[in-house]
Amino acid sequence: MTASLIIFFVLAALAVGGALSLIFQKHPIHSALSLIVVMVALAGLYLLLGAEFVAAVQIIVYGGAIMVLFVFVIMLLNAGIEEHTNFSKLAGFPGLLLAFALTGFIAATIARSTDTVQAAAQPGNMASTKDLSTMIFKDFVYPFELTSFLILVAVLGAIVLAQREKA
Amino acid sequence: MIPTNYYIVLSAILFGLGVLAFIFKRNIISIFMSIELMLNAVNLAFVAFSQAMHKLDGQVFVLFVIVVAAAEAAVGLAIIILTARNRQSLNVERVDLLKL
Amino acid sequence: MPILEHLWIIPLLPLLGATVNGLFGRTWPNKIVNSVAIGATGLSFLAALEAVREFFLLSPEQIPWVRQYFSWIEAGNFRAGFDLQVDQLTVVMLLVVTGVGWLIHIYSTGYMAHEGGYYRFFAYLNLFMFFMLILVMAANYVLLFVGWEGVGLASYLLIGFYFLRKSAADAGKKAFIVNRIGDFGFMLGMFLLFRTFGTLDFFKHAGAGGALGLFDKAAPLSAEAMGHLGTLTVACLLLFMGAAGKSAQIPLYVWLPDAMEGPTPVSALIHAATMVTAGVYVVARSHVLFMHAPTAMLVVAVVGCATALFAATIGLVQTDIKKVLAYSTVSQLGYMFLACGVGAFSAGIFHLMTHAFFKALLFLAAGSVIHAMGGEQDMLHMGGLSKKIKWTYVTMFTGTLAIAGIPPLSGFFSKDSILLSAYQSENGGPNVGHILYAAGLFTALLTSFYMFRLIFLTFFGKERYDEHHVHVHESPKSMLVPLAILAVLSIVGGWLAAPAFWGKPDYFAKFLEPVFAAPGASEAGTAEAVVHALETPLAIVAVITALAGLLAAYWLYVKQPSKPDKLAKFFGGAYQTLLHKYYVDEFYNAAVVRPLMWLSTNVFWKAVDVSIIDGAVNGIAEGITVVGDGTRRTQSGNTRSYAVWVVVGAIVIVAVIFWPHVRPVLGVVR
Numbered sequence: 001m002t003a004s005l006i007i008f009f010v011l012a013a014l015a016v017g018g019a020l021s022l023i024f025q026k027h028p029i030h031s032a033l034s035l036i037v038v039m040v041a042l043a044g045l046y047l048l049l050g051a052e053f054v055a056a057v058q059i060i061v062y063g064g065a066i067m068v069l070f071v072f073v074i075m076l077l078n079a080g081i082e083e084h085t086n087f088s089k090l091a092g093f094p095g096l097l098l099a100f101a102l103t104g105f106i107a108a109t110i111a112r113s114t115d116t117v118q119a120a121a122q123p124g125n126m127a128s129t130k131d132l133s134t135m136i137f138k139d140f141v142y143p144f145e146l147t148s149f150l151i152l153v154a155v156l157g158a159i160v161l162a163q164r165e166k167a
Numbered sequence: 168m169i170p171t172n173y174y175i176v177l178s179a180i181l182f183g184l185g186v187l188a189f190i191f192k193r194n195i196i197s198i199f200m201s202i203e204l205m206l207n208a209v210n211l212a213f214v215a216f217s218q219a220m221h222k223l224d225g226q227v228f229v230l231f232v233i234v235v236a237a238a239e240a241a242v243g244l245a246i247i248i249l250t251a252r253n254r255q256s257l258n259v260e261r262v263d264l265l266k267l
Numbered sequence: 268m269p270i271l272e273h274l275w276i277i278p279l280l281p282l283l284g285a286t287v288n289g290l291f292g293r294t295w296p297n298k299i300v301n302s303v304a305i306g307a308t309g310l311s312f313l314a315a316l317e318a319v320r321e322f323f324l325l326s327p328e329q330i331p332w333v334r335q336y337f338s339w340i341e342a343g344n345f346r347a348g349f350d351l352q353v354d355q356l357t358v359v360m361l362l363v364v365t366g367v368g369w370l371i372h373i374y375s376t377g378y379m380a381h382e383g384g385y386y387r388f389f390a391y392l393n394l395f396m397f398f399m400l401i402l403v404m405a406a407n408y409v410l411l412f413v414g415w416e417g418v419g420l421a422s423y424l425l426i427g428f429y430f431l432r433k434s435a436a437d438a439g440k441k442a443f444i445v446n447r448i449g450d451f452g453f454m455l456g457m458f459l460l461f462r463t464f465g466t467l468d469f470f471k472h473a474g475a476g477g478a479l480g481l482f483d484k485a486a487p488l489s490a491e492a493m494g495h496l497g498t499l500t501v502a503c504l505l506l507f508m509g510a511a512g513k514s515a516q517i518p519l520y521v522w523l524p525d526a527m528e529g530p531t532p533v534s535a536l537i538h539a540a541t542m543v544t545a546g547v548y549v550v551a552r553s554h555v556l557f558m559h560a561p562t563a564m565l566v567v568a569v570v571g572c573a574t575a576l577f578a579a580t581i582g583l584v585q586t587d588i589k590k591v592l593a594y595s596t597v598s599q600l601g602y603m604f605l606a607c608g609v610g611a612f613s614a615g616i617f618h619l620m621t622h623a624f625f626k627a628l629l630f631l632a633a634g635s636v637i638h639a640m641g642g643e644q645d646m647l648h649m650g651g652l653s654k655k656i657k658w659t660y661v662t663m664f665t666g667t668l669a670i671a672g673i674p675p676l677s678g679f680f681s682k683d684s685i686l687l688s689a690y691q692s693e694n695g696g697p698n699v700g701h702i703l704y705a706a707g708l709f710t711a712l713l714t715s716f717y718m719f720r721l722i723f724l725t726f727f728g729k730e731r732y733d734e735h736h737v738h739v740h741e742s743p744k745s746m747l748v749p750l751a752i753l754a755v756l757s758i759v760g761g762w763l764a765a766p767a768f769w770g771k772p773d774y775f776a777k778f779l780e781p782v783f784a785a786p787g788a789s790e791a792g793t794a795e796a797v798v799h800a801l802e803t804p805l806a807i808v809a810v811i812t813a814l815a816g817l818l819a820a821y822w823l824y825v826k827q828p829s830k831p832d833k834l835a836k837f838f839g840g841a842y843q844t845l846l847h848k849y850y851v852d853e854f855y856n857a858a859v860v861r862p863l864m865w866l867s868t869n870v871f872w873k874a875v876d877v878s879i880i881d882g883a884v885n886g887i888a889e890g891i892t893v894v895g896d897g898t899r900r901t902q903s904g905n906t907r908s909y910a911v912w913v914v915v916g917a918i919v920i921v922a923v924i925f926w927p928h929v930r931p932v933l934g935v936v937r
Contacts, residue, residue: 008169012177019184019204028196028257035200038181042207045177048169049218054226058210061233066203066240073244074196077251082194085260090908095190098914103183105918109925110175135223136230147234154238161245186917190910198910259906266904 174215181208278400285393292386304389312365352406377745395421438525449512456505503563514546531634540623568608575601579713611688621677625669628753632663653726671715677761715816723824
């Protein structure tokens with residue numbers, strides 16, 4: 001049991017616990033906070049995997065911007081404890097089964113596949129942020145520009161949609 | 168070192184929990200959050216593979232996923248605000264104008 | 268050679284007449300319809316005469332004269348064209364059909380003058396002429412079959428002319444359906460012939476390098492053994508099946524007596540003179556094939572002889588004047604087939620010709636009697652008409668003399684030559700010919716008897732009808748003149764064969780010799796070799812028989828009118844059987860018609876049509892409705908359900924992509 005393995009299991013438990021909490025909480029704000037926990041745990045896992053920049057971005061963007069946005073909206077809309085309605089017959093037991101089926105398929109596939117990467121990767125030279133940026137601006141410059149455009153469009157869309165109607 | 172499979176299995180579990188939340192939650196915002204959870208699970212898988220294969224492509228992709236998720240969250244929440252204003256309720260089962 | 272080059276004119280003229288009358292005749296007065304119909308047929312007759320004249324100018328190598336007009340079917344190696352031909356046999360048939368047909372058209376103008384649907388009658392009659400001419404002039408089996416079917420159609424239309432009467436409509440249907448059964452055999456015969464010889468053309472095509480016809484190919488073959496069902500024998504038997512249907516032989520004769528529902532001129536033209544002789548014509552035309560199949564010839568002879576006897580016995584007791592003549596026709600057709608069956612083809616054709624004359628005469632005269640009696644057809648309600656409708660009586664008596672075979676009228680010569688050939692036939696055994704002869708002779712006795720019975724019942728004795736209700740009047744000239752012409756023909760028509768009695772050749776047989784002489788070496792021998800030494804004694808026997816029949820009828824119906832009833836009571840069971848036509852119709856009804864009806868109703872209608880076909884179609888519709896009903900449930904309008912369907916889709920995609928890994932997982936689940 002190396003240290004990294006213990007850290008992994010702790011972080012993993014944290015992530016799963018946060019996800020479970022997200023499902024079982026009744027008030028959306030609690031779900032949001034649980035999601036933040038999950039994200040922080042995932043950031044930790046990225047660090048464990050040697051992707052520092054991604055971990056940083058995860059915290060800053062996901063945790064600091066997106067989740068904040070969620071919390072703002074929950075407060076803006078005055079969301080309360082969600083009411084318990086059950087109009088859909090399909091979303092009860094069958095849905096549960098299906099979700100387990102999906103997970104089971106994917107997990108079993110991975111567990112049984114012998115040609116996926118089982119071997120532990122060497123700690124070795126982690127790629128640095130410099131290499132990452134080089135890759136982005138050289139090989140992936142076109143998608144990069146597109147995504148900036150996408151953000152612009154999203155911002156505009158959000159503003160247009162959320163305007164108060166002229167009285 | 169930690170075998171890559173562990174990361175992938177964790178990713179799968181998180182994804183499955185995201186699907187469960189997607190099915191069982193009634194609040195629109197909660198459902199949206201479950202989508203974010205699923206995206207995160209996938210990000211984990213990407214980074215794990217990136218590390219295993221010693222290529223940076225996975226991490227680049229994760230960055231793009233995060234960007235797109237941000238854009239999506241912005242627009243999606245705007246729509247949710249509108250819907251909530253119109254239907255006076257955040258219960259997704261109340262949005263049933265298509266029902267016969 | 269204008270007409271011989273354009274043979275199509277002969278059938279085309281009646282077709283034009285039919286079309287014009289059929290399309291426009293509805294509003295025309297009778298006179299115009301008449302002119303069109305009679306004009307068309309008359310012109311056709313003139314064209315036929317001209318064709319015959321030109322035919323006599325041909326040299327022997329040009330006969331048979333075949334002309335190909337257009338190619339109708341061309342499929343692979345098979346070619347059937349609209350080819351018309353003329354040879355001696357065609358000449359005889361052509362003159363009989365157009366000549367007698369024209370006379371009957373003229374007669375009909377008088378007979379049908381007061382009937383509704385006048386234009387329709389003449390349109391159908393002309394249509395019949397067209398098809399019959401196609402039949403006799405066709406140069407291949409396929410075109411012949413077109414004519415064959417066409418005359419069947421015309422017969423159906425004309426028998427059911429009074430279609431508002433159920434019995435007439437039923438009779439028309441019966442005729443067509445029974446004919447169809449024969450046609451089935453005919454078609455199978457045609458198929459077999461095509462398969463064997465590769466062609467259905469009769470003769471070699473005109474011009475150098477013409478393909479060999481069927482008969483040319485069949486001639487050099489050796490004859491098939493008696494009793495052995497070789498290809499030719501089977502083909503001939505099948506063709507004979509068709510002929511039996513069309514010419515009312517056992518077992519397919521049942522339609523002819525019912526066909527008397529049609530107007531009398533129809534009975535005269537179609538069911539006496541022309542259509543019913545088509546079967547005889549086909550057998551005579553196919554003589555090359557039949558000569559190679561002695562078994563088939565024996566069958567033809569036996570069936571013909573049996574039919575002749577059978578029908579004559581039924582005719583003895585019938586009371587409807589037309590029914591007697593109908594059974595008489597069946598009987599005389601039997602004689603013609605007997606002749607063909609023993610190899611005396613020209614004798615058969617000769618009898619065909621004389622029969623056309625005197626039977627048409629008898630039918631038309633009967634029509635005149637019926638017309639005079641205001642529609643009465645039952646002989647038991649007639650009597651004593653000889654003085655009142657003299658012309659009708661004289662002509663009818665002439666016809667009766669002819670059919671009874673009393674010299675020097677035509678029937679004597681033709682019947683005599685048939686019986687002579689039958690007596691000398693050795694096909695099937697040494698004594699078969701003698702048996703056939705004896706049966707034929709006995710039938711002649713019966714024929715004479717029942718025909719004179721008809722005369723005596725109708726024209727002699729006390730009037731058995733109410734004078735006040737029935738005003739007996741002679742028929743108009745349009746009806747009497749054809750009767751007179753036919754009477755003259757019945758008298759002189761046989762004189763072509765008369766010289767045989769004093770050593771000179773039989774001119775009719777000699778005329779047809781190029782057709783019926785066996786080409787090449789045939790083991791069955793030439794068709795016409797008969798010993799004429801026996802001719803005179805047998806002729807005398809025949810005359811004595813005919814006179815015996817006359818005397819018997821005279822005694823029973825003139826001298827002792829109460830005797831027939833006493834005899835009928837004495838022979839109670841036999842009499843009833845004959846009166847009910849041996850219950851054949853009832854037998855067919857029970858054995859064939861009812862089972863078919865049952866089969867059609869319960870199996871084909873209820874089971875196949877309703878359950879299977881309708882069930883399948885409706886079932887598919889039902890199935891789709893059910894599927895649609897099920898699929899509808901996915902569109903519930905509930906967002907959370909949609910979420911679940913999304914997950915389902917995701918599972919499907921994952922399963923498809925990871926299939927090799929998913930399969931073991933499924934095994935675990937099971």
